[in-house]
Amino acid sequence: MLPTTDRGRLSRERIVASAAAVVAEKGALGASLDEVGARATASRSQIYHYFDDKSDLLRAVAEATSDAVLDGQRVLFAELGTWVGLVRWTDALVSLQVERGAAGGCPIANLLGQLGERDDDIRVVLSAGFDRWEDHIRDGLAAMVAGGELRPESDVAWLAASTLASLQGGLVLSQARRDPQALRRALDGALALIASHRTAVETA
Amino acid sequence: MLPTTDRGRLSRERIVASAAAVVAEKGALGASLDEVGARATASRSQIYHYFDDKSDLLRAVAEATSDAVLDGQRVLFAELGTWVGLVRWTDALVSLQVERGAAGGCPIANLLGQLGERDDDIRVVLSAGFDRWEDHIRDGLAAMVAGGELRPESDVAWLAASTLASLQGGLVLSQARRDPQALRRALDGALALIASHRTAVETA
DNA sequence: ATATGACTGGACTGTCAAGTCCACTTCGGG
DNA sequence: CCCGAAGTGGACTTGACAGTCCAGTCATAT
Known part of the structure; x- marks a missing residue:
């Protein structure tokens, strides 16, 4: 096999x-x-x-898709440890959505919607993809705490979860409206929430 | 016909x-x-x-689904004009997700993912559903501004868009993980952002 | 009561995709 | 060189589904 x-x-x-x-x-x-x-x-x-069958192939597709989405952001992820890098990451995501004409949301979320309730193995694979995504964000925020950009008591795990949710929701809304601005607004909300935990008040 | x-x-x-x-x-x-x-x-x-054909039926399904989702929140929407009502609305959404075992995300988003790129009429119907949803949130926040709970300069349109995105993204993540807490965290992010625009500082 | 048109049921057809089977080719080791 | 397994191609079977057709029923208005 x-x-x-x-x-x-x-x-x-x-x-x-x-x-x-x-x-x-x-x-x-x-x-x-x-x-x-x-x-x-x-x-x-x-x-x-x-x-074995089509489901088995689709499982492989789910893994490949998760990897592809995460790989596409590898360079951006490396920058997430600073406020500037975080903003650049959001800009890149919005730009990508502009390029695509705001068509098609997140490939992982798309597969989840189509197969998540039908095949639990696939759901787990996609869930793991989201976990890795969230981990990268959380690591970046933790680095910002370590670097003194965010206050030490900031709950970075919660902020990362909330940020990924804003991103996913923003993608859904921008796909529905064919308008990348919907993603922009969602990510600005996530940025504003993170900004409220910054130490230096040197404007956002 | x-x-x-x-x-x-x-x-x-x-x-x-x-x-x-x-x-x-x-x-x-x-x-x-x-x-x-x-x-x-x-x-x-x-x-x-x-x-006419299956597509025509699916269009009708999209409309019915949008109506059903919005109708299901009618009582909650009426309460959105106060902070307490806003929190209650998020609690109800999380409870619903708990009841469903965190299975199946937002019905509107599900249809969008399956049909949005294939049938533009349906995409428009679903987009209108999101618009109505966002309008209800915005109206509630505007009422909070009028009632003095939020600062007058608050950008309620942006906050509403960002809140709906958090909700949608939270649903995606909770569906993937079979964990309603993912939705809770996402909505807490939205609430925290709105809370940062409150006037009285009588604890969140 | 009955004619008309809205409404209903079920049989029929063509198409298309999943999964199976078997014959064939390629390639590396003895 | 040749044997066996890994890899490959395409024909075939089966089943399901979209969409069509027509014969029949029901309600009502005159």
Whole structure:
């Protein structure tokens, strides 16, 4: 079931990547294995060679999608330890939403909505993705506390959870309205809450 | 296409209600017209008597769902004009999520994720639902300003948008984690932001 | 009472996707 | 060189679903 040769490994990866793309376009239920195979230049029996069934493939897609979303922010995450870096992170997220024409929200949340109630394994994978995301934010805030930018008594775990929620909700609203400003306003709310815990009062 | 008799009106309503239930359970794509008909004690030709096709029915479901979600909060909305009422509203939302075992997020957001990118009419209907929701929050905050509970210069439109985003994001995270506390933390963030605009400092 | 049109039921068709099967190719080790 | 396993391709089966069609029922207005 797991590929033992390089050739097989590449085949499997091609299939997962194609599946992720098709799922992003057509939704999980709307994604046919025929189309996945066509894009990966692989036939359906290859898919069943590496995966038990469609659900198994979708689990792999969920993992790949989580990784992709987090990887896309790796550079930004590194900057989260300062107020300036935090603001830059929000700016980058809004810019991304502008580029996409405010279409399509968070890929992780999309999969959750489509599969979360149907397949508990997938729900757990996506939940872990959110956890990692929140951890990065919390680590950044903790670094701001350590660096003296935030007051020591700040509850960074709560602030991180609340910030990720603002981000997710902002994405939902901007997708609904096709308006990136909805995300901007949501993130400004999160920033304002964090700002209320800053030490120096050198304007936000 | 639109029913002209009472009997037809009831049939149509039964169909929409059943469709909304099936869609909530199985998702929009997973909902078959056979099952909708079976639950509504109506055959498929009845469905096609009132709706052009499945998309047309789903549009009606989107409207019904928006109305149902907003209606379910009508009593709470009336209380939003005071800090106490605002807190009660958040408590009720968290309680609801506890009752549901933190399963299934916001029905409007779920439909958006499944159909928003596929059918623009539906996206607009759901977006309007969010608008009405945000309007109720904004009106409540404006009443708090008028009542002297919030400082006059408070940007209630922004606070309302940010609060709805926290709510939506909190629902996403609580659904992913099967943990209503994620919603609690998100809403506490929104409350803290609003609290920072209060006049009297009589503890939050 | 009956004709008209709204309303209803169920059978039928075409399409499309999941999953199975088997024959074939590639490639590395003996 | 050749054997066996890993990897590959495509045809086939089965089932489910959207959408159509037509024959029949119900309510009511005259």
